[in-house]
Amino acid sequence: MKESIISVEGLSHKYSSSWAIQDIGFEINKTGILGLLGSNGAGKSTTMNIMCGVLNQTKGSVFINGIDLRKQPELAKKEIGFLPQQAPLYKELTVDEYLLHCGYLRQLDKRMIGKAVDEAKERCGLTHFSKRLIGNLSGGYQQRVGIAQAIIHKPLLVVLDEPTNGLDPNQIIEVRSLIKEIAEERAVIFSSHILSEVQLLCKEIRMIDQGKLVFSDTMDAFNNYVAAQSIRVEMDRPPAGEELLKIEGVTKVEFLTARSLKIYFDGDHEVTDRIIKTSVHHDWHLREIFFDKNSLDEIFAQLSNYTKSVN
Missing domain, CATH: 3.40.50.300 (P-loop containing nucleotide triphosphate hydrolases)
Known part of the structure; x- marks a missing residue:
């Protein structure tokens, strides 16, 4: 060998x-x-x-x-x-x-x-x-x-x-x-x-x-080690951030542009289904939705924190 x-x-x-x-x-x-x-x-x-x-x-x-x-x-x-x-x-x-x-x-x-x-x-x-x-x-x-x-x-x-x-x-x-x-x-x-x-x-x-x-x-x-904690969405008619925060699982909302948003969630990936359904119901004209890929820095911090927690 x-x-x-x-x-x-x-x-x-x-x-x-x-x-x-x-x-x-x-x-x-x-x-x-x-x-x-x-x-x-x-x-x-x-x-x-x-x-x-x-x-x-x-x-x-x-x-x-x-x-x-x-x-x-x-x-x-x-x-x-x-x-x-x-x-x-x-x-x-x-x-x-x-x-x-x-x-x-x-x-x-x-x-x-x-x-x-x-x-x-x-x-x-x-x-x-x-x-x-x-x-x-x-x-x-x-x-x-x-x-x-x-x-x-x-x-x-x-x-x-x-x-x-x-x-x-x-x-x-x-x-x-x-x-x-x-x-x-x-x-x-x-x-x-x-x-x-x-x-x-x-x-x-x-x-x-x-x-x-x-x-x-x-x-x-x-x-891919750490699951995504945020979602990117694009809507033609996005609501105010307060409306999105009413959706179960959504913890924070950031407007990147007038139509593009970054939505943070609590780890439950079914939150995407709830966002889609709510968007259709309120006619927000959802055009795109996808999970944000974690940056290497975020993964690095997660792994480092894990090590500290088990020591």
Whole structure:
């Protein structure tokens, strides 16, 4: 049977007297982008530092392509590329000098390092900046150099911790596109506290809150996890909000335009039938009605609140 690219089992870590993460577990069996989601301080960076061998866990195991990271760290790390929040760049070096240095650190065959550097530069759009000092590059291109060092040895797994943090909108779009290309050939773990970023890039997510894994599924399942709590309607002749509040289950009414409304309800989905019947009865000329899809931020808040309630 084919080994998982990464398998995380019962991962826990304690700083001093408090647990940063507890009993984190998941695995990745295919290429593509997995989003690691959580607010700042949730435990994402601790989890990634352990997965990449930067930090030794208090409990649990990490296997990279079947190799126990703690027992055989050098062998396991050959299959890992890591870009932490602060890219490990030597800004006084040129792009070529830095990537050659990274190739030697990765113990690449000396005869192959030049080719590996050229391939990493080409993949990350850095070929024309070979002789440029890293410190003189824009933030977006410095981040590309950081990604290049993470893929120079062609690892099975690339871990990116907040890779678009601090970039301008155009740079963010460019880095996102690069990450998608890289994920065509290997597994990528993409960490962010920005929900819209994860939504754009990832098909599967793992969400950590207060050091615990609170969600592990596809992005579609995540979007649909919390039932809608509002309805959008369009009417040619809408009534005053007070009239709609008389309908059983309706809790709040907002006018978005003269004919478009957002109606909040108490969770009983039969409220739509009551709205339709009442509209027909009063001749409000209902044109459209549909459940509002919860924003990722609302789902995130729901899952976080659930975690707090069970602890």
